[in-house]
Every structure is written in structure tokens, then in C-alpha cells.
Amino acid sequence: MAYFDDKSQLISALFAAAAGGGAGQDWPAFLQLLARQTQAEGAALQIFLPEGPQPAPWQMGHVNLPDAPALAPLRADRVYAQTEVSPPPPAPMRLIKARLPSPAVLAGPGQGEAVLALARRPRSRDFRSIDAQHLSTLAPFLGQALGQWRRLRQVTDLRDAQAGMLAGLGVAWLMVDAVGTIMAHSGGFAHWGPDLGPPPRARARLEPNDALLAQRLRRAIAALMGDQAPPRGLVLARAGQPSLVLRAQVFGGQRAVMVQMRAPPKLADIDTAWLADALGLSRSEARLAAQLGDGLRLKEAATQLGWTEETARSCSKSIYAKMGVQGQAGLLRQLHGAGLWPGDAGDIAPPQTSA
Secondary structure, three states: OHHHHHHHHHHHHHHHHOOOOOOOOOOOHHHHHHHHHHOOOOEEEEEOOOOOOOOOOEEEEOOOOOOOOHHOOOEOOOEEEHHHOOOOOOEEEEEEEOOOOOOOOOOOOOOOOOEEEOOOOOOOOOOOOOHHHHHHEEEEEEEHEEEEEEEEHHHHHHHHHHHHHHOOOOOEEEEOOOOEEEEOOOOOOOOOOOHOOOOOOOOOOOOOOOOHHHHHHHHHHHHHHHHOOOOOOEEEEEOOEEEEEEEEEEEEOOOEEEEEEOOOOOOOOOOOHHHHHOOOOOOHHHHHHHHHHOOOOOOHHHHOOOOOOOHHHHHHHHHHHHHHHHHHHHHHHHHOOOOOOOOOOHHHOOOOOOO
16 A cells, blocks of 8 residues: 555656656656655656757756667666666666657647656666666656746746847736735836836735826726627826826636836847947947937937937948938937847746746
């Protein structure tokens, strides 16, 4: 009965780790449990995906995994000892390979593979057959669980990329209920002003410090939660501040309101070297182009950069020639259609939801 409980516990821990998706934070706990139940000094899980860079192996304790060429001949769902790997590892080891199913949620390359390994230190006693049986127990489930992990990883990566693009465009959103409680929100609130209240967090109330804005927001949410909600939503525009667009939304099966915020980003905030490469300009030209693209007049841009007006005029002519535009109006059209803002998704916090 205890053995059955151990097997059930391992299988549950396997699927719990897979449910963590791309973060991979739950795999060490699974490996630690596996090592404890098999009296191993280390356990490792290496995934090989056909679509690109491989995740680093998740590892607990001391394991020297054989390299990829040594693992390639192993067949799926069979437990191997160290003596069956060429060249053989110097320490007692048991390995099993699993094939990952092709992604079903999103289109992608074909199957991947994974190797799960148990290890002891050199000159330690070898594994007993009962210890290796734990790997046999996991064999029917390992590929299935890792396929789930892979699909969740794709969804997570796509979500983070979308969050990065929205934040780069100056867009952020909140999902609130009838009384303004935040049920979920995106990342990227770089332009969240003090008059909007504390920065968003799940289960907090959206309570602007500006009393007039707070009153208008409450009325807008009430209107959108009613039976005669405006089909296109409502706009709360404030001079010099990001606009708020409110729309009725179904969230988790209940009526809610999505509050969208848009604060157009500035070209001057973009990394100068990246902007110069993107536009085919020198760095000095990129700095001036950013100022002009943000709407400053030539004299204002020169003052902002600490240049003379004549230097700025000469530089602007070079910019217009290189970019093939006629004057500042043409430059504005070119810059604002160039897709320069989405930026680096790695610097953007992923969307947050309530627990």
C-alpha cells in the first residue's frame, strides 16, 4: 500500500510541476521527491525541443548528465543503466527517455524529447531494481506531462510578448467589477499617474486620488454594468494625462468592465543606438529625429539637445535626405508608421490575475 501511495504522489507531483508552464519553478520539487523516494543523491530533467534554444536542465543534487549524442540512441519508455550509455557515466545512474507530443494548442514544430535521470556519486552502491521501478511508473505519464508543460510554455511566451508590445505602445488595462475591485490587470503601467491612485494590484480597489475623476469613473462603471451599456464604451479624457477607455466585458463568466489606458510613448525615450540602427541614421541624427518626431519645433529641439539652431537645421536636412521625406510632416508620418515602440518584452511584467 505504501508503494502505491509513493507512485500516486510521484505522478501527482509530475503533473503539478508541468502545470507551472514556462517558469519551471516546480520541477525542482518534483525532482527532490523522486530522489528521496529512490534514495538517489541527484535527479535531473533535460528537455530537447526542435524549435530552438533548449531550456537548461532542471537539477537537484549532483548529476552529470551524458551529453546529447550519448542520449540520442536511447529508446523511449525504457529504463537504462549507466552501463548502457556510451560513454558510460562514472557513477551509478538510471535514465528514461520520453517523447513529447506535438503542440496542440498552438501550431509549432514536431515532437521533442526529454530525459529523466537519477544519479549517485562515483563508487556508491548501484540502484536497486525497486528504485528503477519509480522511473518505469512515470514512463506512461512523463511525455504527457511534458507536452502539457510545453503547451503552457508557448501560451506564456505569447502572453508575455503581447504584454511587451502593449506596454511598448503605452497601453495597459484593468479588469474591474461593479464596485471597482481589480480582478486582473496587465503589466506596463509606466504612465500611471498619482491622480489615478496607488499602482494597480489584484483585489485592490481602483480609487483615483482626483475626486472628480473618481466620481466620473464610478458613474462610467455603473453605466457599463447596466442593461443599457453603451456598445462602444466610454472615454474619460483628461488634459495632459493618459486617456481612459472603458468597455463592458465578460470576465470569468461574469459582467465586468475593462479599463484601458493609453499614454503614447515618446520617441525620445527609445534607446538612441537602437533608434539610429532602425532608421539608418547617426546617433546625433537619431536624437534630433526623436525630438522632431515628438512634435518639437526645430528651435525647441535644438534647445533640448543643447545645439545651435543652425546645427539642428543642417542635421535635419541630412535626416530628411536619408529617410526620403519632405520636411517635418513627412518625418512624422514615417516615424509613427515605423513600428518603433513595441520594444523588449523581457523588460515588461506579465499580466497579473487574482489568486
